[in-house]
Amino acid sequence: MTLSGAVLAGGKGERMLSQDKGLMLYQSVPMALLVARVLRDVASVVFLNANRNLDSYGALGFDVVSDGPDYQNKGPLSGLLACLVFANTSHLLISPCDTPCISRDAFVRLEEASKVFPDRIQYLADGFGGHPLHAILPVESSLACLKRFLDKGERYSVMAFYEAFGCDSVLWDKSEELLNVNTPDLLS
Template sequence: MAALTGIILAGGQGRRMGGQDKGMVLFDGIPLYQHVLQRLRPQVDIVMISANRNHDRYQSGGFRVIPDTLPDFPGPLAGMLSGLLAAETEWVVFCSCDTPFVPTDYVEQLWRNKEKATAVWARSAERDHPVLALLHRSLAQPLAGYLQRGERRLMQFLREQGGHAVLMKQDEAAFRNLNTPEDLREEG
């Protein structure tokens, strides 16, 4: 594999979590983003965190924190754009901060099955997981234009760029998002 930058997306409003910064919400006594970090770090060369709040807390782990370049929390694509612009590697892999069971080899699976695509994302047996994506840095300019037009649909952008899903070997539990306080209680 080429050198990879991993970006943990933690820049959302956390509406379903009562407005809390989801990355900082405790799960088993540890902030959610750290669960993702433990799984992502061995799979990449560089880790950055896309965040719009609590920069000092995220930076305390020694990681570069990158805020959205667009105002008003426009969604995961804004964090992806910031990550593509900040990365020095040609390839950037993304993971949301609320996916604590993300497969420890999802990056390898994406890389191995990307073929000639500049964008690929994870797919489990039941559905697509487009935030678990591997993107080439060249997509920054088309993504900026897409967002400037007011578009926010992640899957549409990835497909427009010739991307495709990669079927993952793990079961659905590996892709579970903890979006609400109820989700935390169910898993805890």
């Protein structure tokens, strides 16, 4: 298994007053950078998915990949597709930029689950529900399936795609690490 990691920072930041969430500071550090650093502890290559402020994201020291023109405006699946296209490994770890408390151990747990079932998507879940944007995906088969899924144009739900592909939830009982910082009052 070879592993790359991607930080999903391509959203519009609507709940963050249209500010670019990944560049917002959490404990004085851009959130996307905090997540990328943790991914770098597990993956051999780490990159960012962003669709605006590309120079600012590039200044964080990672390659930046934007959503492809044929698959834009399909929510997180647009970013996921761009990341799968860019990944040059057997598997891809993904994480949203707005979870700056995520740990290396959470990603290691996903990697371990993927080694048991390498042909399925594994995503984190806690006692409050699933966290599908913390996941590991087999690159080649996921890419082919996601293109077909998006071309159908029925739904652009991450979980609907995962269920169509085949997935398993991986219990992560440290819910505090999955804190989703998507409003200004949660920044500290």
